[in-house]
Amino acid sequence: MLRFIYTDELPPEAAAPATAHDLLVAADLYDLERLRLMCERTLWESVLADGVSAALSVLLRVNGRHSCRQLEDLCVGSVAGAWEAATATDEYRELKASCPALLNDILEKVVVSRRRLGSGPPPPSPPSSEKMSASTYRSSDVWRGMHEFTIFGYSGVRRVHSAAGDFISSGTFEVGGHEWRILYYPSGYDDYQSDNVAALLQLVTGPADVSVTKEVAGTFIIGNHHDNLDDGAMVDFFHDFTDDSLENGSIVELAGVDDVKSMHVGRDDSLTTVVVPPPNIAWHLERLMEAATELGSDVTFLLKEGEDDSGASTLSFHAHSLVLSARAPALLKEAQAQAAATSKKTKKKVLWIEGIKAVVFKSLLHFVYTDELPPLDDLVVRATPGSSSVTPATSWTRMAGEQLAAADRYQLVERMRPMCENLLCEMMTPECAAATLEVARRHRRPELKAFCLDYMSSPGVLRAVVATEGYRELSAEALRDMLDHMAAASPLE
Structure with a gap:
């Protein structure tokens, strides 16, 4: 169960029906709805694999659990579709002795199924012989x-x-x-x-x-x-x-x-599947980040927000060292080093972060907790409130570039850094192409640099790029890369 709480997934051993049932009991006890549905799906898959005896076994396990009505209905429908085989099993005899009310439900299903088929019970046959089966279309x-x-x-x-x-x-x-x-x-x-x-x-x-x-x-x-x-x-x-x-x-x-x-199609129209909602662990971790002060935060980051120290305000961001240890060890290491350098011996670490904007640091924490970046438009609005003389394309490029720098600084290179590179590629315009090339050079990103050079070599783009402020601010190394690329793309005859 703890593995599910941390990962939103079940361990391999949970595929065993007995383990799935034990987890189902725990899910009911602690109100873990997704875990309960995953266990129900595992039990139903065992019925699909092993047949009517498994269906009766599951019915014995979940009898009396009001939260498992869907799984119970599925198993009842499965038994109704193979009634003669069911009555010959040990599970049926146990069900008859311990759960007569549930057995009555199954009998009602059998009657409905046979009326629909318009005939008496099919003759018994060994499992290897051919059988006629009926199926029912179910709305999708x-x-x-x-x-x-x-x-x-x-x-x-x-x-x-x-x-x-x-x-x-x-x-x-x-x-x-x-x-x-x-x-x-x-x-x-x-x-x-x-x-x-x-x-x-x-x-x-x-x-x-x-x-x-x-x-x-x-x-x-x-x-x-x-x-x-x-x-x-x-x-x-x-x-x-x-x-x-x-x-x-x-x-x-x-x-x-x-x-x-579409739903499952089987011998009885009650057969369907247990629908499990998609994982939502990122949503829970985002809530944890937003309510960190009330939910066990043991690290506080302080950042200056403003153009200079005289008019700057201090913003605080709260986090959990366990999350940082798992998701951003470089950030935690920097925090621990700063804490060791101070003389304060307090449980809660209060740490200053320099060289990064508050809005960028918050987006980095958002990624650490959720594995996703917040919408770039929202970050730009927070970073440049009110009217601004900077164009949207330039603002987006600057913000994505600062996020890339943060990913490099805290070694979030497997996912966050490629996401930032993709943002810079998606927003490429002649106005910001040169600035993006400089970002790629500064952070040694060869794929991003190649994309910039290919883009600027496109017909009609280079003339517009040369007229931009970003081009005038290019380093000598970036200019040399541009010239080398254009020479390679258009060799002299």
Whole structure:
């Protein structure tokens, strides 16, 4: 149970029905709804694997638990669909002796099932012989989602991905409990479609239960063009258009997905599945961060907020050393070193953080607790309240660059740093390209630097970049990189 509390997942040994039942009892005792549903699903999967005797065994285990009505109904329906086999088991005899009321429910299901079939009981047959079975259509649950995928510097990107079959992938997004992504082929899906672009919707994480059927429908929107998607886990779409139809050298794809997930189909129409909600541990940890002062905070970070010390205010951020130890050991190490250097012997550490803006440090703590970055727009608004002469693109680039610096400083390089690099690539414009190149050089990020150089080499972009303030502030090393890249891209005849 503690493993679930820390990870939102079950250990491998919980796949055993006996362990799942024990965890189910604990989940009821401590009101852990997701854990309870996961245990119910494990028990139901044992019924699907082992048949009617397992269904009767589960009924004996969960009898009297009002929170398990869904699982109980599933097992009753399973027994009703194989009544003759059920009556021959030891579990049936035990159920008859200890739970007569539950047995009456099963008998009612048997009557309903046989009336629907319009015949008497099927003749008994050994497990290896063929059986007739009936199935019932059940209305489906539908999840809908929308994902916008923007490709900046499209002409340059298309030149880099000039071979048929080269694709650009969007980030993954979730619809219906599964992850999807868009694959975009600037030069066509294959040699037969090299004159067209191609966009595919790919199912990244498929259904774990093969008895669940899925249908997918949706729409790609590119500019003003609309095309329907066919059914399937991967759906392709082809559309002809010219480069003249692209605005500002970028392309935006809007993918709408209807993920239609049908229920289990079995011999009785009561058969379905135990639906477990998606993990929400990040939400709980975010609540822990926001209420840290009331929920066991033992570390306080102090930062100056303002242009200079005379007019600066002090902001405090509370955290938990256990969370920092697991998620940001470099930050905790810096805090411990500062605490050791002070003479105060108090339980609660109060530490000054310098060289980083308060809004950036708060976003770093948000990542440490939730594994996600807060929306960039919100950070920019907090950092520059009121009117500002700085353009939105410049503000976004500066903020993402400062987050990248924070990720480097505290060694959050596996996830936070790539996320910051992706933000800088997504927001690339001629106005901020040179500044982003300087960020890439300063933090030694070769992939980000290569993206900047490719973007600035795109037709019509370099002239706009040269006119920006960021270009005038480029270091000699960055300028040399630009010249070398342009020389390599356009060799002299």
